[in-house]
Amino acid sequence: MTTTTRWAILATGAIAHTFARDLALTPDAELVAVGSRRAEAAEAFAAEHGGRPHGSYEALVADPEVDVVYVATPHGRHLEDAGLALAAGKHVLCEKPLTVDVATSEQLIAEAARHDRFLMEAMWTACHPVVLAVQRDLRAGRFGTPRHLHAELGFPVPPDPAGRMWDPALGASALLDMGIYPLTLAHLLLGEAESLHAQAVLTDRGVDASAVVTGRYPGDALATLVCSMTSQSSRAAAVATDLGRLDIPTFHHPERAVFTPADGGEPVVVESEVPLIGRGYGHEIVEVGRCLQEGLRESPLVPHSFTLTLARQLGQLRAQVGAA
Numbered sequence: 001m002t003t004t005t006r007w008a009i010l011a012t013g014a015i016a017h018t019f020a021r022d023l024a025l026t027p028d029a030e031l032v033a034v035g036s037r038r039a040e041a042a043e044a045f046a047a048e049h050g051g052r053p054h055g056s057y058e059a060l061v062a063d064p065e066v067d068v069v070y071v072a073t074p075h076g077r078h079l080e081d082a083g084l085a086l087a088a089g090k091h092v093l094c095e096k097p098l099t100v101d102v103a104t105s106e107q108l109i110a111e112a113a114r115h116d117r118f119l120m121e122a123m124w125t126a127c128h129p130v131v132l133a134v135q136r137d138l139r140a141g142r143f144g145t146p147r148h149l150h151a152e153l154g155f156p157v158p159p160d161p162a163g164r165m166w167d168p169a170l171g172a173s174a175l176l177d178m179g180i181y182p183l184t185l186a187h188l189l190l191g192e193a194e195s196l197h198a199q200a201v202l203t204d205r206g207v208d209a210s211a212v213v214t215g216r217y218p219g220d221a222l223a224t225l226v227c228s229m230t231s232q233s234s235r236a237a238a239v240a241t242d243l244g245r246l247d248i249p250t251f252h253h254p255e256r257a258v259f260t261p262a263d264g265g266e267p268v269v270v271e272s273e274v275p276l277i278g279r280g281y282g283h284e285i286v287e288v289g290r291c292l293q294e295g296l297r298e299s300p301l302v303p304h305s306f307t308l309t310l311a312r313q314l315g316q317l318r319a320q321v322g323a324a
Contacts, residue, residue: 035060
């Protein structure tokens, strides 16, 4: 493998464009190919972002110059599309959630092991340097003992019965698409949940359009987590401790966190120790490149156990609310 990691992007939707823009800003990473089920879509994407266009996913994963494939299809297709890349001998970064449930996530992880390929869920929050700095400082006790975490992520999604955000066949779910972010943040900052309970509003097709999750975490910490496809949230997170309050504005794409001591002391700003890359996706790209250079088959920041834990949590919560 070359020093520069050679990337391909499978699918050409909105998240693929965002990823490609951050990839262009990431050192030691190069976009060499893009694939779509429509040749004209691949050609248009390549004209904007670079790389060789391929008019099918099969042609893309057969490209001999590709080291790793970023799978950007709806999560209802992840098992098939990531499995195709793994079977072709490519390493894979698969958009989150890895699959729609824990059983198929376990199946995909087993496929990666069978082909001796690297596989990572694209949970870039777990690679974000601001989140990692907050996690480090909380674990070191710098801000006291966490007592409560609140995080919310939501924005109105125009109704579209055939769209991936509303069609159950494509894995539509506010919990899967948005709720995974506050759940991940709580897991990173508080540890593995001891119990989780959810309430949700379902569409007439059984899609959870919005949900509220309450959780109990180690050390008697509590969490309230909100996700919605029907309302605009603050996209903020906060951790209340016995010494003050740690706020993470726009935790979905954080630039810094601020701790305000309860005793009236000076606020403490927590920032990244490295330059932020684009919207933050560049840091998962860097992590994949590092892992491949070291010959790893899973990332220490987003290990398979992490992915499966969140998949189990999401499955339990969706079952609780009766989601399709």
